[in-house]
Amino acid sequence: MKLKKILPILLLLPCMAYGQDEESRFSTKYMDTKAKPGTDFYRYACGKWLDTHPLTAEHSRYGQFNHLSEQNARQVRQLIENLAANPQEPGSLAQKIGTLYQLAMDSTRLNAESYTPIKPLLQQINQISTRRGYMLIASQLMRRGINAVMFSLYFDADLKDATRYIAQVYQPSLTMGDRDYYLSNDEHTLNIRKAYKDYVTELFLLVGNTPQEAEEKSAAVIQIETQLAQANYSRTKLRDVEANYHKYTFEALQNEYSEIDWSTCLLQLGAPAITEVSVAQPEPIHQVGKLLTQEPLDNLKAYAEYKVIDNAASSLSDDFRAAQFQFYNKTLSGAQQDRPRWKRAVSLVDDAMGMAVGRMYVEKYFPETSKQRMLQLVENLRAALAQRITSLQWMSEETKKQALQKLSTFYVKIGYPDTWKDYSNRHIDPALSLYENLSRVAQFETADHILRRANQNVDRAEWLMTPQTINAYYNPTTNEICFPAGILQPPFFDPTADDAVNYGAIGVIIGHEMTHGFDDQGAQFDKAGNLSNWWTPADKDKFQQRTQVMEDYFNKIEVLPGMYANGKLTLGENIADNGGLNVAYQAFTEAIKSKPLEQKDGFTPQQRFFLSYGFIWAGNIRDEQLRQYNKLDPHSPGRWRVNGALPHIDAWYKAFNIRKNDKLYVPKNKRVQVW
Ligand SMILES: [Zn+2]
Structure with missing residues (x-):
């Protein structure tokens, strides 16, 4: 029962989000100031982070997203283990979560059952x-x-x-x-x-x-x-x-x-x-x-x-898991060692009862004030994108009107759903095996899916990610943008940081998801979510010519020696990054008009906006994983979401005084200009 169409900010990770962590906050101490911004901005923005967070045996990729999920998994473990250690009322959510976790941790029983x-x-x-x-x-x-x-x-x-x-x-x-x-x-x-x-x-x-x-x-x-x-x-x-x-x-x-x-x-x-x-x-x-x-x-x-x-x-027993690890994690993505059992158990509970875990998370960790600040940010971004659409030189008034209408009807979801999924009919029975319990969960999910959807009207309020997910998405058929609580923490969203840091991180993510409504796929859906053309033929041609520039540019990026990026596969995401950067930068410029920012740590507010953007994509990755993602992932690798995206942003050149002879320099007339 997979949903095929939503557009997340990155490939889904088996990850959970709990609590806040000083180390995750944006800081210039993670820069490598020996690198030159015009040669390798990625290295410049987060080189020290890359050096201080090397890949461990269990990871095939380790970036900010993983870092958050690792820290938080430890906290979830504590939360779940508390439930598992104490007797819970049979049939309560606490009992279900606790029992499932215990079953997943009971290696003696799993191995005996084979x-x-x-x-x-x-x-x-x-x-x-x-x-x-x-x-x-x-x-x-x-x-x-x-x-x-x-x-x-x-x-x-x-x-x-x-x-x-x-x-x-x-x-x-x-x-x-x-x-x-x-x-x-x-x-x-x-x-x-x-x-x-x-x-x-x-x-x-x-x-x-x-x-x-x-x-x-x-x-x-x-x-x-x-x-x-x-x-x-x-x-x-x-x-x-x-x-x-x-x-x-x-x-x-x-x-x-x-x-x-x-x-x-x-x-x-x-x-x-x-x-x-x-x-x-x-x-x-x-x-x-x-x-x-x-x-x-x-x-x-x-x-x-x-x-x-x-x-x-x-x-099942460990020999099955070992075989699976050997192929999926080691051969395909390069990991050297399996994740410890408790991490797998935490992920398993999250997969099986994600919304129940999410409810506990939100109650404990998500401040309502974050929701209010996010709503304001989203509205600021929406206003900036409206301004940009209005002033586009290449688009006719007729198409602009349609685009603006679509933008104004975006449906915004922040933090967690208004109503929680009902798990009361679901039973987790300690007498049954882990597998049989999970199989029952799957049958319950199928029945629930059919009940809610077969021959039914679309429920726009349904959440397609759990609140603890460190990710965000745009869904074209509901014209919605969704920002789960999991991503509303540092380094993406930091209530203690200034506008430069927040607009450069969560601001760009909001802009990214909004731009999905207008990328090569999203632009084919109207404001009601229907696949229906709202473009004049001339504007559509111009749009395609402009996005072709992006496709051609990424096709030339050599991800590994001899292996090139797939510009067509990553087009939608690259347009979304491009739009996200432009829109967030414009909203940031507006925001600091009334609340000016000083230089900090030797960097201008404009520079810190881009450094914050670079910082969120910090991550080390194995060659095997790069190869796999190059086939599967519509997103560019973190390095290229920075070094490939910024050379198309005029304000970045100005902020860092990037010149013609710099390696990342792209002549102005060859830069992508879409939204
Ligand atoms: Zn995306």
């Missing part, structure tokens, strides 16, 4: 004897969050009628995360594929298959996934909104994709009868249909078996 918790599911799969039977079991597994039907099916806003949820069918998600891993034949990818084969084989061995069975089954799984990868859209194509929207009546769906038993799928999922469906990517779904009808049944069964084990691995 894979017993998934045996009933493996037996069910083993007994399948027909394709109809396969679809039945695979659809039941879908309810538990296990994807053996290959495609995803969930309810989300209809892109062309954003007031209604519609059933959406989405292309298969691949275990390795991107089709390239299955299809590319460079040395690096070949090594990853070999490690993947070992991983899949290992999982089959761990549940008692003979070496020969394990080999055969793993070959079948990879063969199926490779065929899925061949038909899947690339990440770049997935960003083409129109190309990912195909609406059918339910009858037309059944005719067009007749190889798939849609009725069984919906029935087993627990969904009511539906009249319409949007198939995001037709060709990949045809490929699924082909596989479901033509692939030998034993291969399909191996695939379902693998999906069950892979899904369960982190909640």
Whole structure:
């Protein structure tokens, strides 16, 4: 049940936010003043931070976002352990959170149970004897969050009628995360594929298959996934909104994709009868249909078996977790050592009952005054963006009017939701295994999702991130910007810091999310959240020419020797950073007109605005992780969100006196100028 469209400020981290920390606050002591701002502004702004926060064995990336989440995880641990240590009233939220944490921490029990918790599911799969039977079991597994039907099916806003949820069918998600891993034949990818084969084989061995069975089954799984990868859209194509929207009546769906038993799928999922469906990517779904009808049944069964084990691995005995770590964390992203059990347990509780944990967090740590200050900042940013739109030279009055209307109807969410998710029907039973409890949670989530969304009107008040998340998002179909409590702490938002620091950090983040409403994707949605054109053809052309400059610029950035950034994949995020910087800087300039700032630590307010921006992106990252993100992540790496973004901001040149012969210099007529 994934939401595909929201636009967060960075890839989602398994992270929690608690409390405040002196070390996280912006400070010029983390600068490397030996570096030159015009040569490597990133190093200049946060070089000492990079040096003093080296990667430890468990991290493949360690930046401000991780730093916050690490510190806070320790505090959450304390909070949860208090619940777990004391008897709690059965059925209370405290009992549910405490019990789940205890189950995740009980290594003796987990190791004794080994894979017993998934045996009933493996037996069910083993007994399948027909394709109809396969679809039945695979659809039941879908309810538990296990994807053996290959495609995803969930309810989300209809892109062309954003007031209604519609059933959406989405292309298969691949275990390795991107089709390239299955299809590319460079040395690096070949090594990853070999490690993947070992991983899949290992999982089959761990549940008692003979070496020969394990080999055969793993070959079948990879063969199926490779065929899925061949038909899947690339990440770049997935960003083409129109190309990912195909609406059918339910009858037309059944005719067009007749190889798939849609009725069984919906029935087993627990969904009511539906009249319409949007198939995001037709060709990949045809490929699924082909596989479901033509692939030998034993291969399909191996695939379902693998999906069950892979899904369960982190909640079974240590040997399963070790296999998983070896592939996902070590091979794919370069980590050297697994996170300690307690951190994994904290994340697990957060994943399973995030809004309940969030409620505790907000009550304890989030000051109401932060919400008020944020509301004011958002309004200041909104006013600045309105000013900028009004004075754009390249856009006609007609389109400006539409853009301003869209801006004025942004729906703003700050801190935490007005109403809390109800967990009263959810039971966490200490007599059951960790896996079975999590499986029940997944079934509850599926039922809840369907109840709230199938054949329903869109609920604009729903939060798509938990309050403790250190992130923010824009959602085009509700035209909303959301800033969870987790990001409203230093270094992003600091009530004790001055405007230079706050506008350079949270100000740019607010501007970033607002600009998503007007990036290459967001600009295709109107103020009501519908995919509907509000541009004159001439303005649209000019917009595309201007964003093309951004795409071309990032295509030339060499992230690792021989590996270049993907300008098309990162276009929306790079536009959002560009707009965010410009809008926040303008709002900052307005703000200090009435409240002038002095120089501080030898830096002007304008310089500190940009230094604060550089500081939030401080982070070390392994080469393996860079390679993975270069395929998967629509965001540029932290270094390039600074060194790639600032050379397009006129005010930055002025603040640091950047000149023609500086390495980062871009001639004025080649700078991106969109919003
Ligand atoms: Zn973004």
